[in-house]
Amino acid sequence: MIYFDNSATTKPFKEVLDSFVTVSSEYYGNPSSLHSMGGQAERLLSQARDQVSKLLTVKPSEIYFTSGGTEGNNLAIKGSALLHKNKGRHLITSSVEHPSVKSAMEQLEQEGFEITYLPVNEFGRISVADLEKSIRNETILISIMMVNNEVGTIQPIKEIGDLLKKYPTILFHVDAVQGIGKIPLPLNKYRIDLCSISGHKFHGLKGTGALFIREGVRLAPLFSGGNQERKIRSGTENVAGAVAMAKALRMTLTKAETGLERMRNIRSMLRKGLTEIDGVQIHTPIENSAPHILNFSIKGIKSEVFIHSLEQKGIVVSTTSACSSKKKSPSKTLLEMGVSETLAESAIRVSLSFENSMEEANTVLAAIRESATQLRKVMK
Template identity: 75%
Template sequence: MIYFDNSATTKPYKEVLDSFVKVSSDYFGNPSSLHSMGGQAEKLLSQAREQVASLLKVKANEIYFTSGGTESNNIAIKGAAFLNQHKGRHLITSSIEHASVREAMEYLEQEGYEITILPVDKNGIVSALDVEKSIRKDTILISIMQVNNEIGTVQPIEEIGKILKNFPSILFHVDAVQAVGKIPVSLYENRVDLCSISAHKFHGLKGTGALFIRDGLRLTPLFSGGNQERKMRSGTENVAGAVAMAKALRMTMEKSGVGIAEMKIIQNLLRRGLTDMEGIQIHTPERYTAPHILNFSLIGIKSEVFIHALEQKGIFVSTTSACSSKKKSPSKTLLSMGVPENLADSAIRISLSFDNTEEEAKAVLIAIEKIANQLRKVMK
């Protein structure tokens, strides 16, 4: 098997699974309980919070555990909008955000908020100047992802952060789900107020994530309940998941130096190989791109057909983001870049992890060319 769909989810590290089982078996107490078993669980939760914060170079009290990127994005966007509606009801985002950001914005629009959706250029990059031009007196939140989950473009978070230093009342939310472990995530330096991460994108477990909320900032909680996570996210904490996420993040960061360099080599190998083939158009630009994603179209071949044909060879890739792949509609990201609908319908996303090899990439290139040729003969 060759697994090239790591942006959808990654395989958990064995050590991560072991830590989850250990905590679930031996420290299963509720961290809100007053007895010693509850105290042990609470201590492990605190240690996990401190580890995640240390790895992200922030304070422990700025890390709130959630169920993943979607929940973190919703808490950040809706929580900021609800709390600050007396200051204004204008929000800014981009046309290539993840569905959990896009649909949260659409929900707020139905509630009377005004949303400015910024376009991207042909490379899928938002203009920091467009962000600045869109700011109004009633702007309360800007939400821009750091790495696009479909084409891998890195957005100008640093430039936007510099602009927002002149607008201290505007909150800055960054969806860093595809960034952690692949490119630097500098929250303080980039003037980020809110940041979402998800453990299963860096070899942790599904159903675990975190939201960074800058110290001193308040949001309106979306859940009512037992006041866990300092009233920001009520519900009994997933202690084993949090411990496992902290371990996954530490292991990913430790591997990232060598791992990122190797992913870049593999990404370039794939790019060169695809460029040499007929009937292929690459959408991921060469510059301003994360090292783990490569998006391309096979002209005249539906992506679903091609994905299933590759699967027969034991190769796993994807179309759009995993959250949108079953909707049978062209990628909104590619359409926003100006890619024609017929090409967007033929798009394939390869996404790498530190575990992938050059040998796998070479085998995938051979399979892509062979299957594409076979399908085109059948279609004729």
């Protein structure tokens, strides 16, 4: 099987699985317990926090472990809104955010908050000028994703951070779930206050993640309980998951040193080959796009039909985001970019990891050509 659906989830590194099993079987004490086993678990948790903070070049006290990107996004958005609602009830985001951001915003709208959804251009990118025009005295939070999970567009995070230096009371949240390990994100230089990451997107385990909360930034917790994670995220800590995620992040960033160039070459080859196939339209922009995502449509062929055809050839790709793929509705991201509904219904997303090879990519490209030809004959 050739797995080209890494934006949905990645295969955990063997070393990551080994570390999870070791911690789970040998250091299973509750880190809040006073006995020595609890102390061992607490030290491992602290070591994992230190490692993640060093890899992200932030302070250990700014890392809070979560269950993944969805929780991190909800905690950042709702936690900011609930704590600062007396300062203002206006939030800004984009029209192409992940469902965990969009749904959180919609829930806040029901609670009396007002949300501005910024439009995107044909490349899926927001305008910083539009963003500045949307800022009001009541604006308390701006939440913009780093990399779009469907088409790979990189949003102007640095430029937004530069703009917000003029607005020190507005919090800036970045959903970096799709960008970590592929796109540099110097949190301290970009004026980012909150940043979400998810372990299973970089060869860690599902159910692990972290939220960066800049020192001095306060949030209202979403969970009530034992006040773990410095009262921000109650619940017995997933020590083994945190250790495994720290290892996955270290290994991913190490592999990126050489793997990114190979990944770019693979995507470039796929892009060139796809342009030579009749009826193909590529939606991922050439500039300002992450190296691991390539989104395209084959005119006249429904995406779910094409995906099953490739799967019969031992190739796994996807349609939209994994969170939306079972809804069988056109990609909202592509529609916001001005893509027709017909083409949006034919969208395919290929997403790479550092483990994929050029040989695999050639096989996938040949299978795409063959499937497109076969399905067109059947449909005539």
